[in-house]
Amino acid sequence: MKTSVVVFPGSNCDLDVVHAVRATLQTEASLVWHEDSELPEGTELVVLPGGFSYGDYLRCGAMAAKSRIIGAVRKHAERGLPLLGICNGFQVLTETGLLPGALLANRSLSFICDYCHVRVERNDTPFTCMYGKGQVLRIPIAHYEGLYFLPAADLDALEREGRVVFRYCSPEGDVDERFSPNGSLNGIAGVTNTRGNVLGMMPHPERAGESLLGSSDGAVLWRSLHKWLEGSLGK
């Protein structure tokens, strides 16, 4: 699986993603600079990593969404290849319009770094095909702006189309406002586009890659992608 991780000025989870992909799959993952206009030849997965692109000074992800590389990222997604935005990367995806919605300040108005639980709502996406449907993952979050917002009508449509991939839940898998650490509408932690090849998620799968660090639930996401790519590209 050939992975490209985009580095914006202020990205800080870029290397973590590279390590996680390499450690899980023993495959190549390379960094791509935001000023480049092309992705490396043969890129199969693009990851927009977490961090504080451009300091997140205007709105999270807003300035990164205008980077030169975004054109190539858009084309990659249009070809139906997987594009994953994690945390700040999710914010960049909503700012580019590749995903609907916006991420607002957490209900607590504080940065939250902690483990949380999310329920896998769909396992028919490239990102989740090796999880069980309804499986509960223990996975870290670390953000100030993670409250997923969409105007009511759009939110209904999103739900009807089943585009919520991850939802905050209790350790037992119950979804309720109480288990949403940031106040996200409908407990939304990750959403996908209509085609299912673009995923934005606030939790950090790359931080849940080994049990020594507290959880390995995130590693399955990389394995899912690997499997899906092998299948779909007929390797």
Added chain:
Amino acid sequence: MTFLVKILIFPKEGVLDTQGKAVARSLKRIGFEALNDVRVGKYIQVWLEAGNEAEAIAKAGSMCGELLVNNLIEDHRIEVERCGL
């Protein structure tokens, strides 16, 4: 000519304004009770070159459209002032 463009950005009606609510709560706590609502937004000042006021406004408008404002969650207003006449 240099213009100072002032861009006022504020949360759209219906969008949760957590910060506004928190500020309202704090203001009430320290004694400002006769308070109906608070909204917190951004105030961006841009000093730019333009041929005339209309052009300055147009430029500011496209800055908002392209970068400064997220229409899903924010509204905005633009005011212009000529600098150093």
Added chain:
Amino acid sequence: MTFLVKILIFPKEGVLDTQGKAVARSLKRIGFEALNDVRVGKYIQVWLEAGNEAEAIAKAGSMCGELLVNNLIEDHRIEVERCGL
């Protein structure tokens, strides 16, 4: 009477405006080159009850002094508007 008090808060002269700097750079990058400076501050709208305009302004002033503005690094301006005449 209800007034809408608009509070414009902006970085003090000489104090590093981290946001303004970053926004200016981005605006230039996407093609707005005729740009001299950008400053990013806050725009707070407060709807409050007051007997008259002067009182509304006075109230807003003390809100700024006590909570909304950090005098070490920020300046501010207050504008008032009568609501729902």
Added chain:
Amino acid sequence: MKPDFREVGLKESEYRAIIKILGREPNTPELRILGVMWSEHCSYKSTRPLLAKFPNTGGAVVQGPGENAGIVDAGGGWGVAFKVESHNHPSAVAPFQGAATGVGGIIRDILAMGARPVATLDGLCLGDGNSAHTRSLAEGIVKGIAGYGNAVGVPTVGGKTIYDGCYNGNPLVNAMCVGIVPLDSVVSSKTAKPGQLAILVGSRTGRDGIAGAAFASSELTDDTRSSRPKIQIGDPFVEKLLIECCLDIHSRGLIVGMQDMGAAGITSSSSEIAAKSGTGIVIRSDLVPLREENMKPWEIALSESQERMLLIAEPENLPEIERTARKWELECAPIGEITDDGLFVIMDKDEMIVSLPAGMVGGSCPVLPWPSRKPAEKTIMQRTAAPSADQPGYILDQLLGMLGDPNLADKSEIYHQYDYMVQTNTVIPPGSGISVIRIRENGRLIGLTMEVDPWKCDIDPFTGAAETFLKALRPLWVSGAEHLAMTNCLNYPSPENPENFWVLSRSVEGFAAVARDLVCPVVSGNVSLYNESTGSRILPSPLVGVVGLYEKTENLLRESTLRDGDLIFLAGTSGATLNGSHLARRTGMEPISTPFDYLPEREVAFMRSALKTSRENLASSGRAIAGGGLLISMAKTCIASGRGIRLDIPVSAKLPELLFGEGGARALYSVPPSCENQFISAWSGIPVIRIGEAGGSELSMGTVMNIPLHHLEQIWRR
């Protein structure tokens, strides 16, 4: 107009010394520069002879004090660079910005060693924990640390927070940063040679924090509060770019030296390089990229604008350095060069503004020998509220009261605001007595601890400081790490008061004794004096940070991994006393002086047994007993592991000492029954007693108490 020497913070004797060295009067810019560089903050003039008492070589030490940070050998060709620094005065005035720039500053010190910053810890001493003022100040400080550390991508993996009314007007913010560096590419500030360029990389220079160092070297009066320098604003975004840029440049061998710009900005960084390298340096102030107009050369030279580094490089590498800086969108300008005349010179175009011997600016200034006087003995302990164990409910009441006390209660509200996981190496996150991170490059784990205990230092500065240091060492040993070295920050009130100076000296001796006896050298540190304001001054607050190394990942013994059926053991001496304890303060007991024995042999024996226990896997969890004593440690273990303990301790008159006493090397272990004999023999020669068994969902002790864990947890989480 030329300022009076007093206005720039110099004493008359110092001014005379300057004239003597120069053979002339200094001009205005020179006077301003010397005022800042000879301030306490930059020169350590009050404490230099004291710091000389610290052992700073041996063991794993690769680089002792004298550089931007110390370095220890962590195996496999990798070094760990670390240092702690204070940002107390700025945080008192502007909590958010002060704390944020404190984090930024210490990160650059680590970067200056050529090391990649991999962790920070923060030591916070805050005022009365239940006051609204403290709460709002603490909120600003914590948000400042979070705002900076999170954005810059260095995990805040631990720290220490205490509350006491003595910090109401003077909160302390100490920040420690840890970095890793290949031992063969450590950067030194001593190796500059004539002809090399001094290149400024980072942000533009403004009028921020001019003379901030002098500000930090005096008491906070209402007057200084209003005359404070223009506040520095940290930009973590630029700092992140600066880290990547400098490491990129360094990894390609383009520089020979590097120095952060902290206090006194360009002046201190450039003059220190010249003084340490035995060269001169000329700085061209007109070449410095500015943010503000009409800045005077001396303002440029003393500006404390953040996020700047000074690189020393051969001229032929300049183009490549400039290209790299452009990639990272940073300013980059050659602003001077190394000379051979030993002078620190500032030129503004063709005009010479300053010309001083480099050693006088960035080397050392005359020591200020403050008089020292031992304070009168504190009164003998009066048990105003004598603890009587047999009084029904006494033990439980005290336990619950202490668990809910801000000093001992849950601190997650603070550390959940810090990104403690970025870089994906955090093995034990904040919330334990120890933080553990992995060094991916050599596969080893390192343990990090931070301690401050003003109350014990107040009773007796020597044993109090020793005990503070030991409190940072013991959790490392219990978790299976051997200590490598320590860093410290000496936070005190004015040294000009003879009693304060005596206390300061004695606590330095306490640190030095432990460093020597346990072979834990001091490799870096910082001093912050004058922490007093009108009507209040801080208790002596020496803070220590220790780095330890695990032989193997499997050796790591965690604190809260109790298993049902485990036997609970108390290992270690029974030297605990109520003196200076939380219980004593709660119940209003007067302390007696010299509360503890400092017995290094006992500590060494404890260390050996603790290390053996973890290496031979003889326990399922272990926790060094610290603040609040045995029962608090027990309650925290139960809460964190979600398992109860049935204590089996006979009721005696000594119960309060046993359960709530503090001090001395003691640990709480949970031992699988199959390991009992081996465990006991690992501790031969040291008292170990079996005090209970793990299981159930209560913390109970015969008829004395029986309390459900969820109740304990509720109180602890406040």
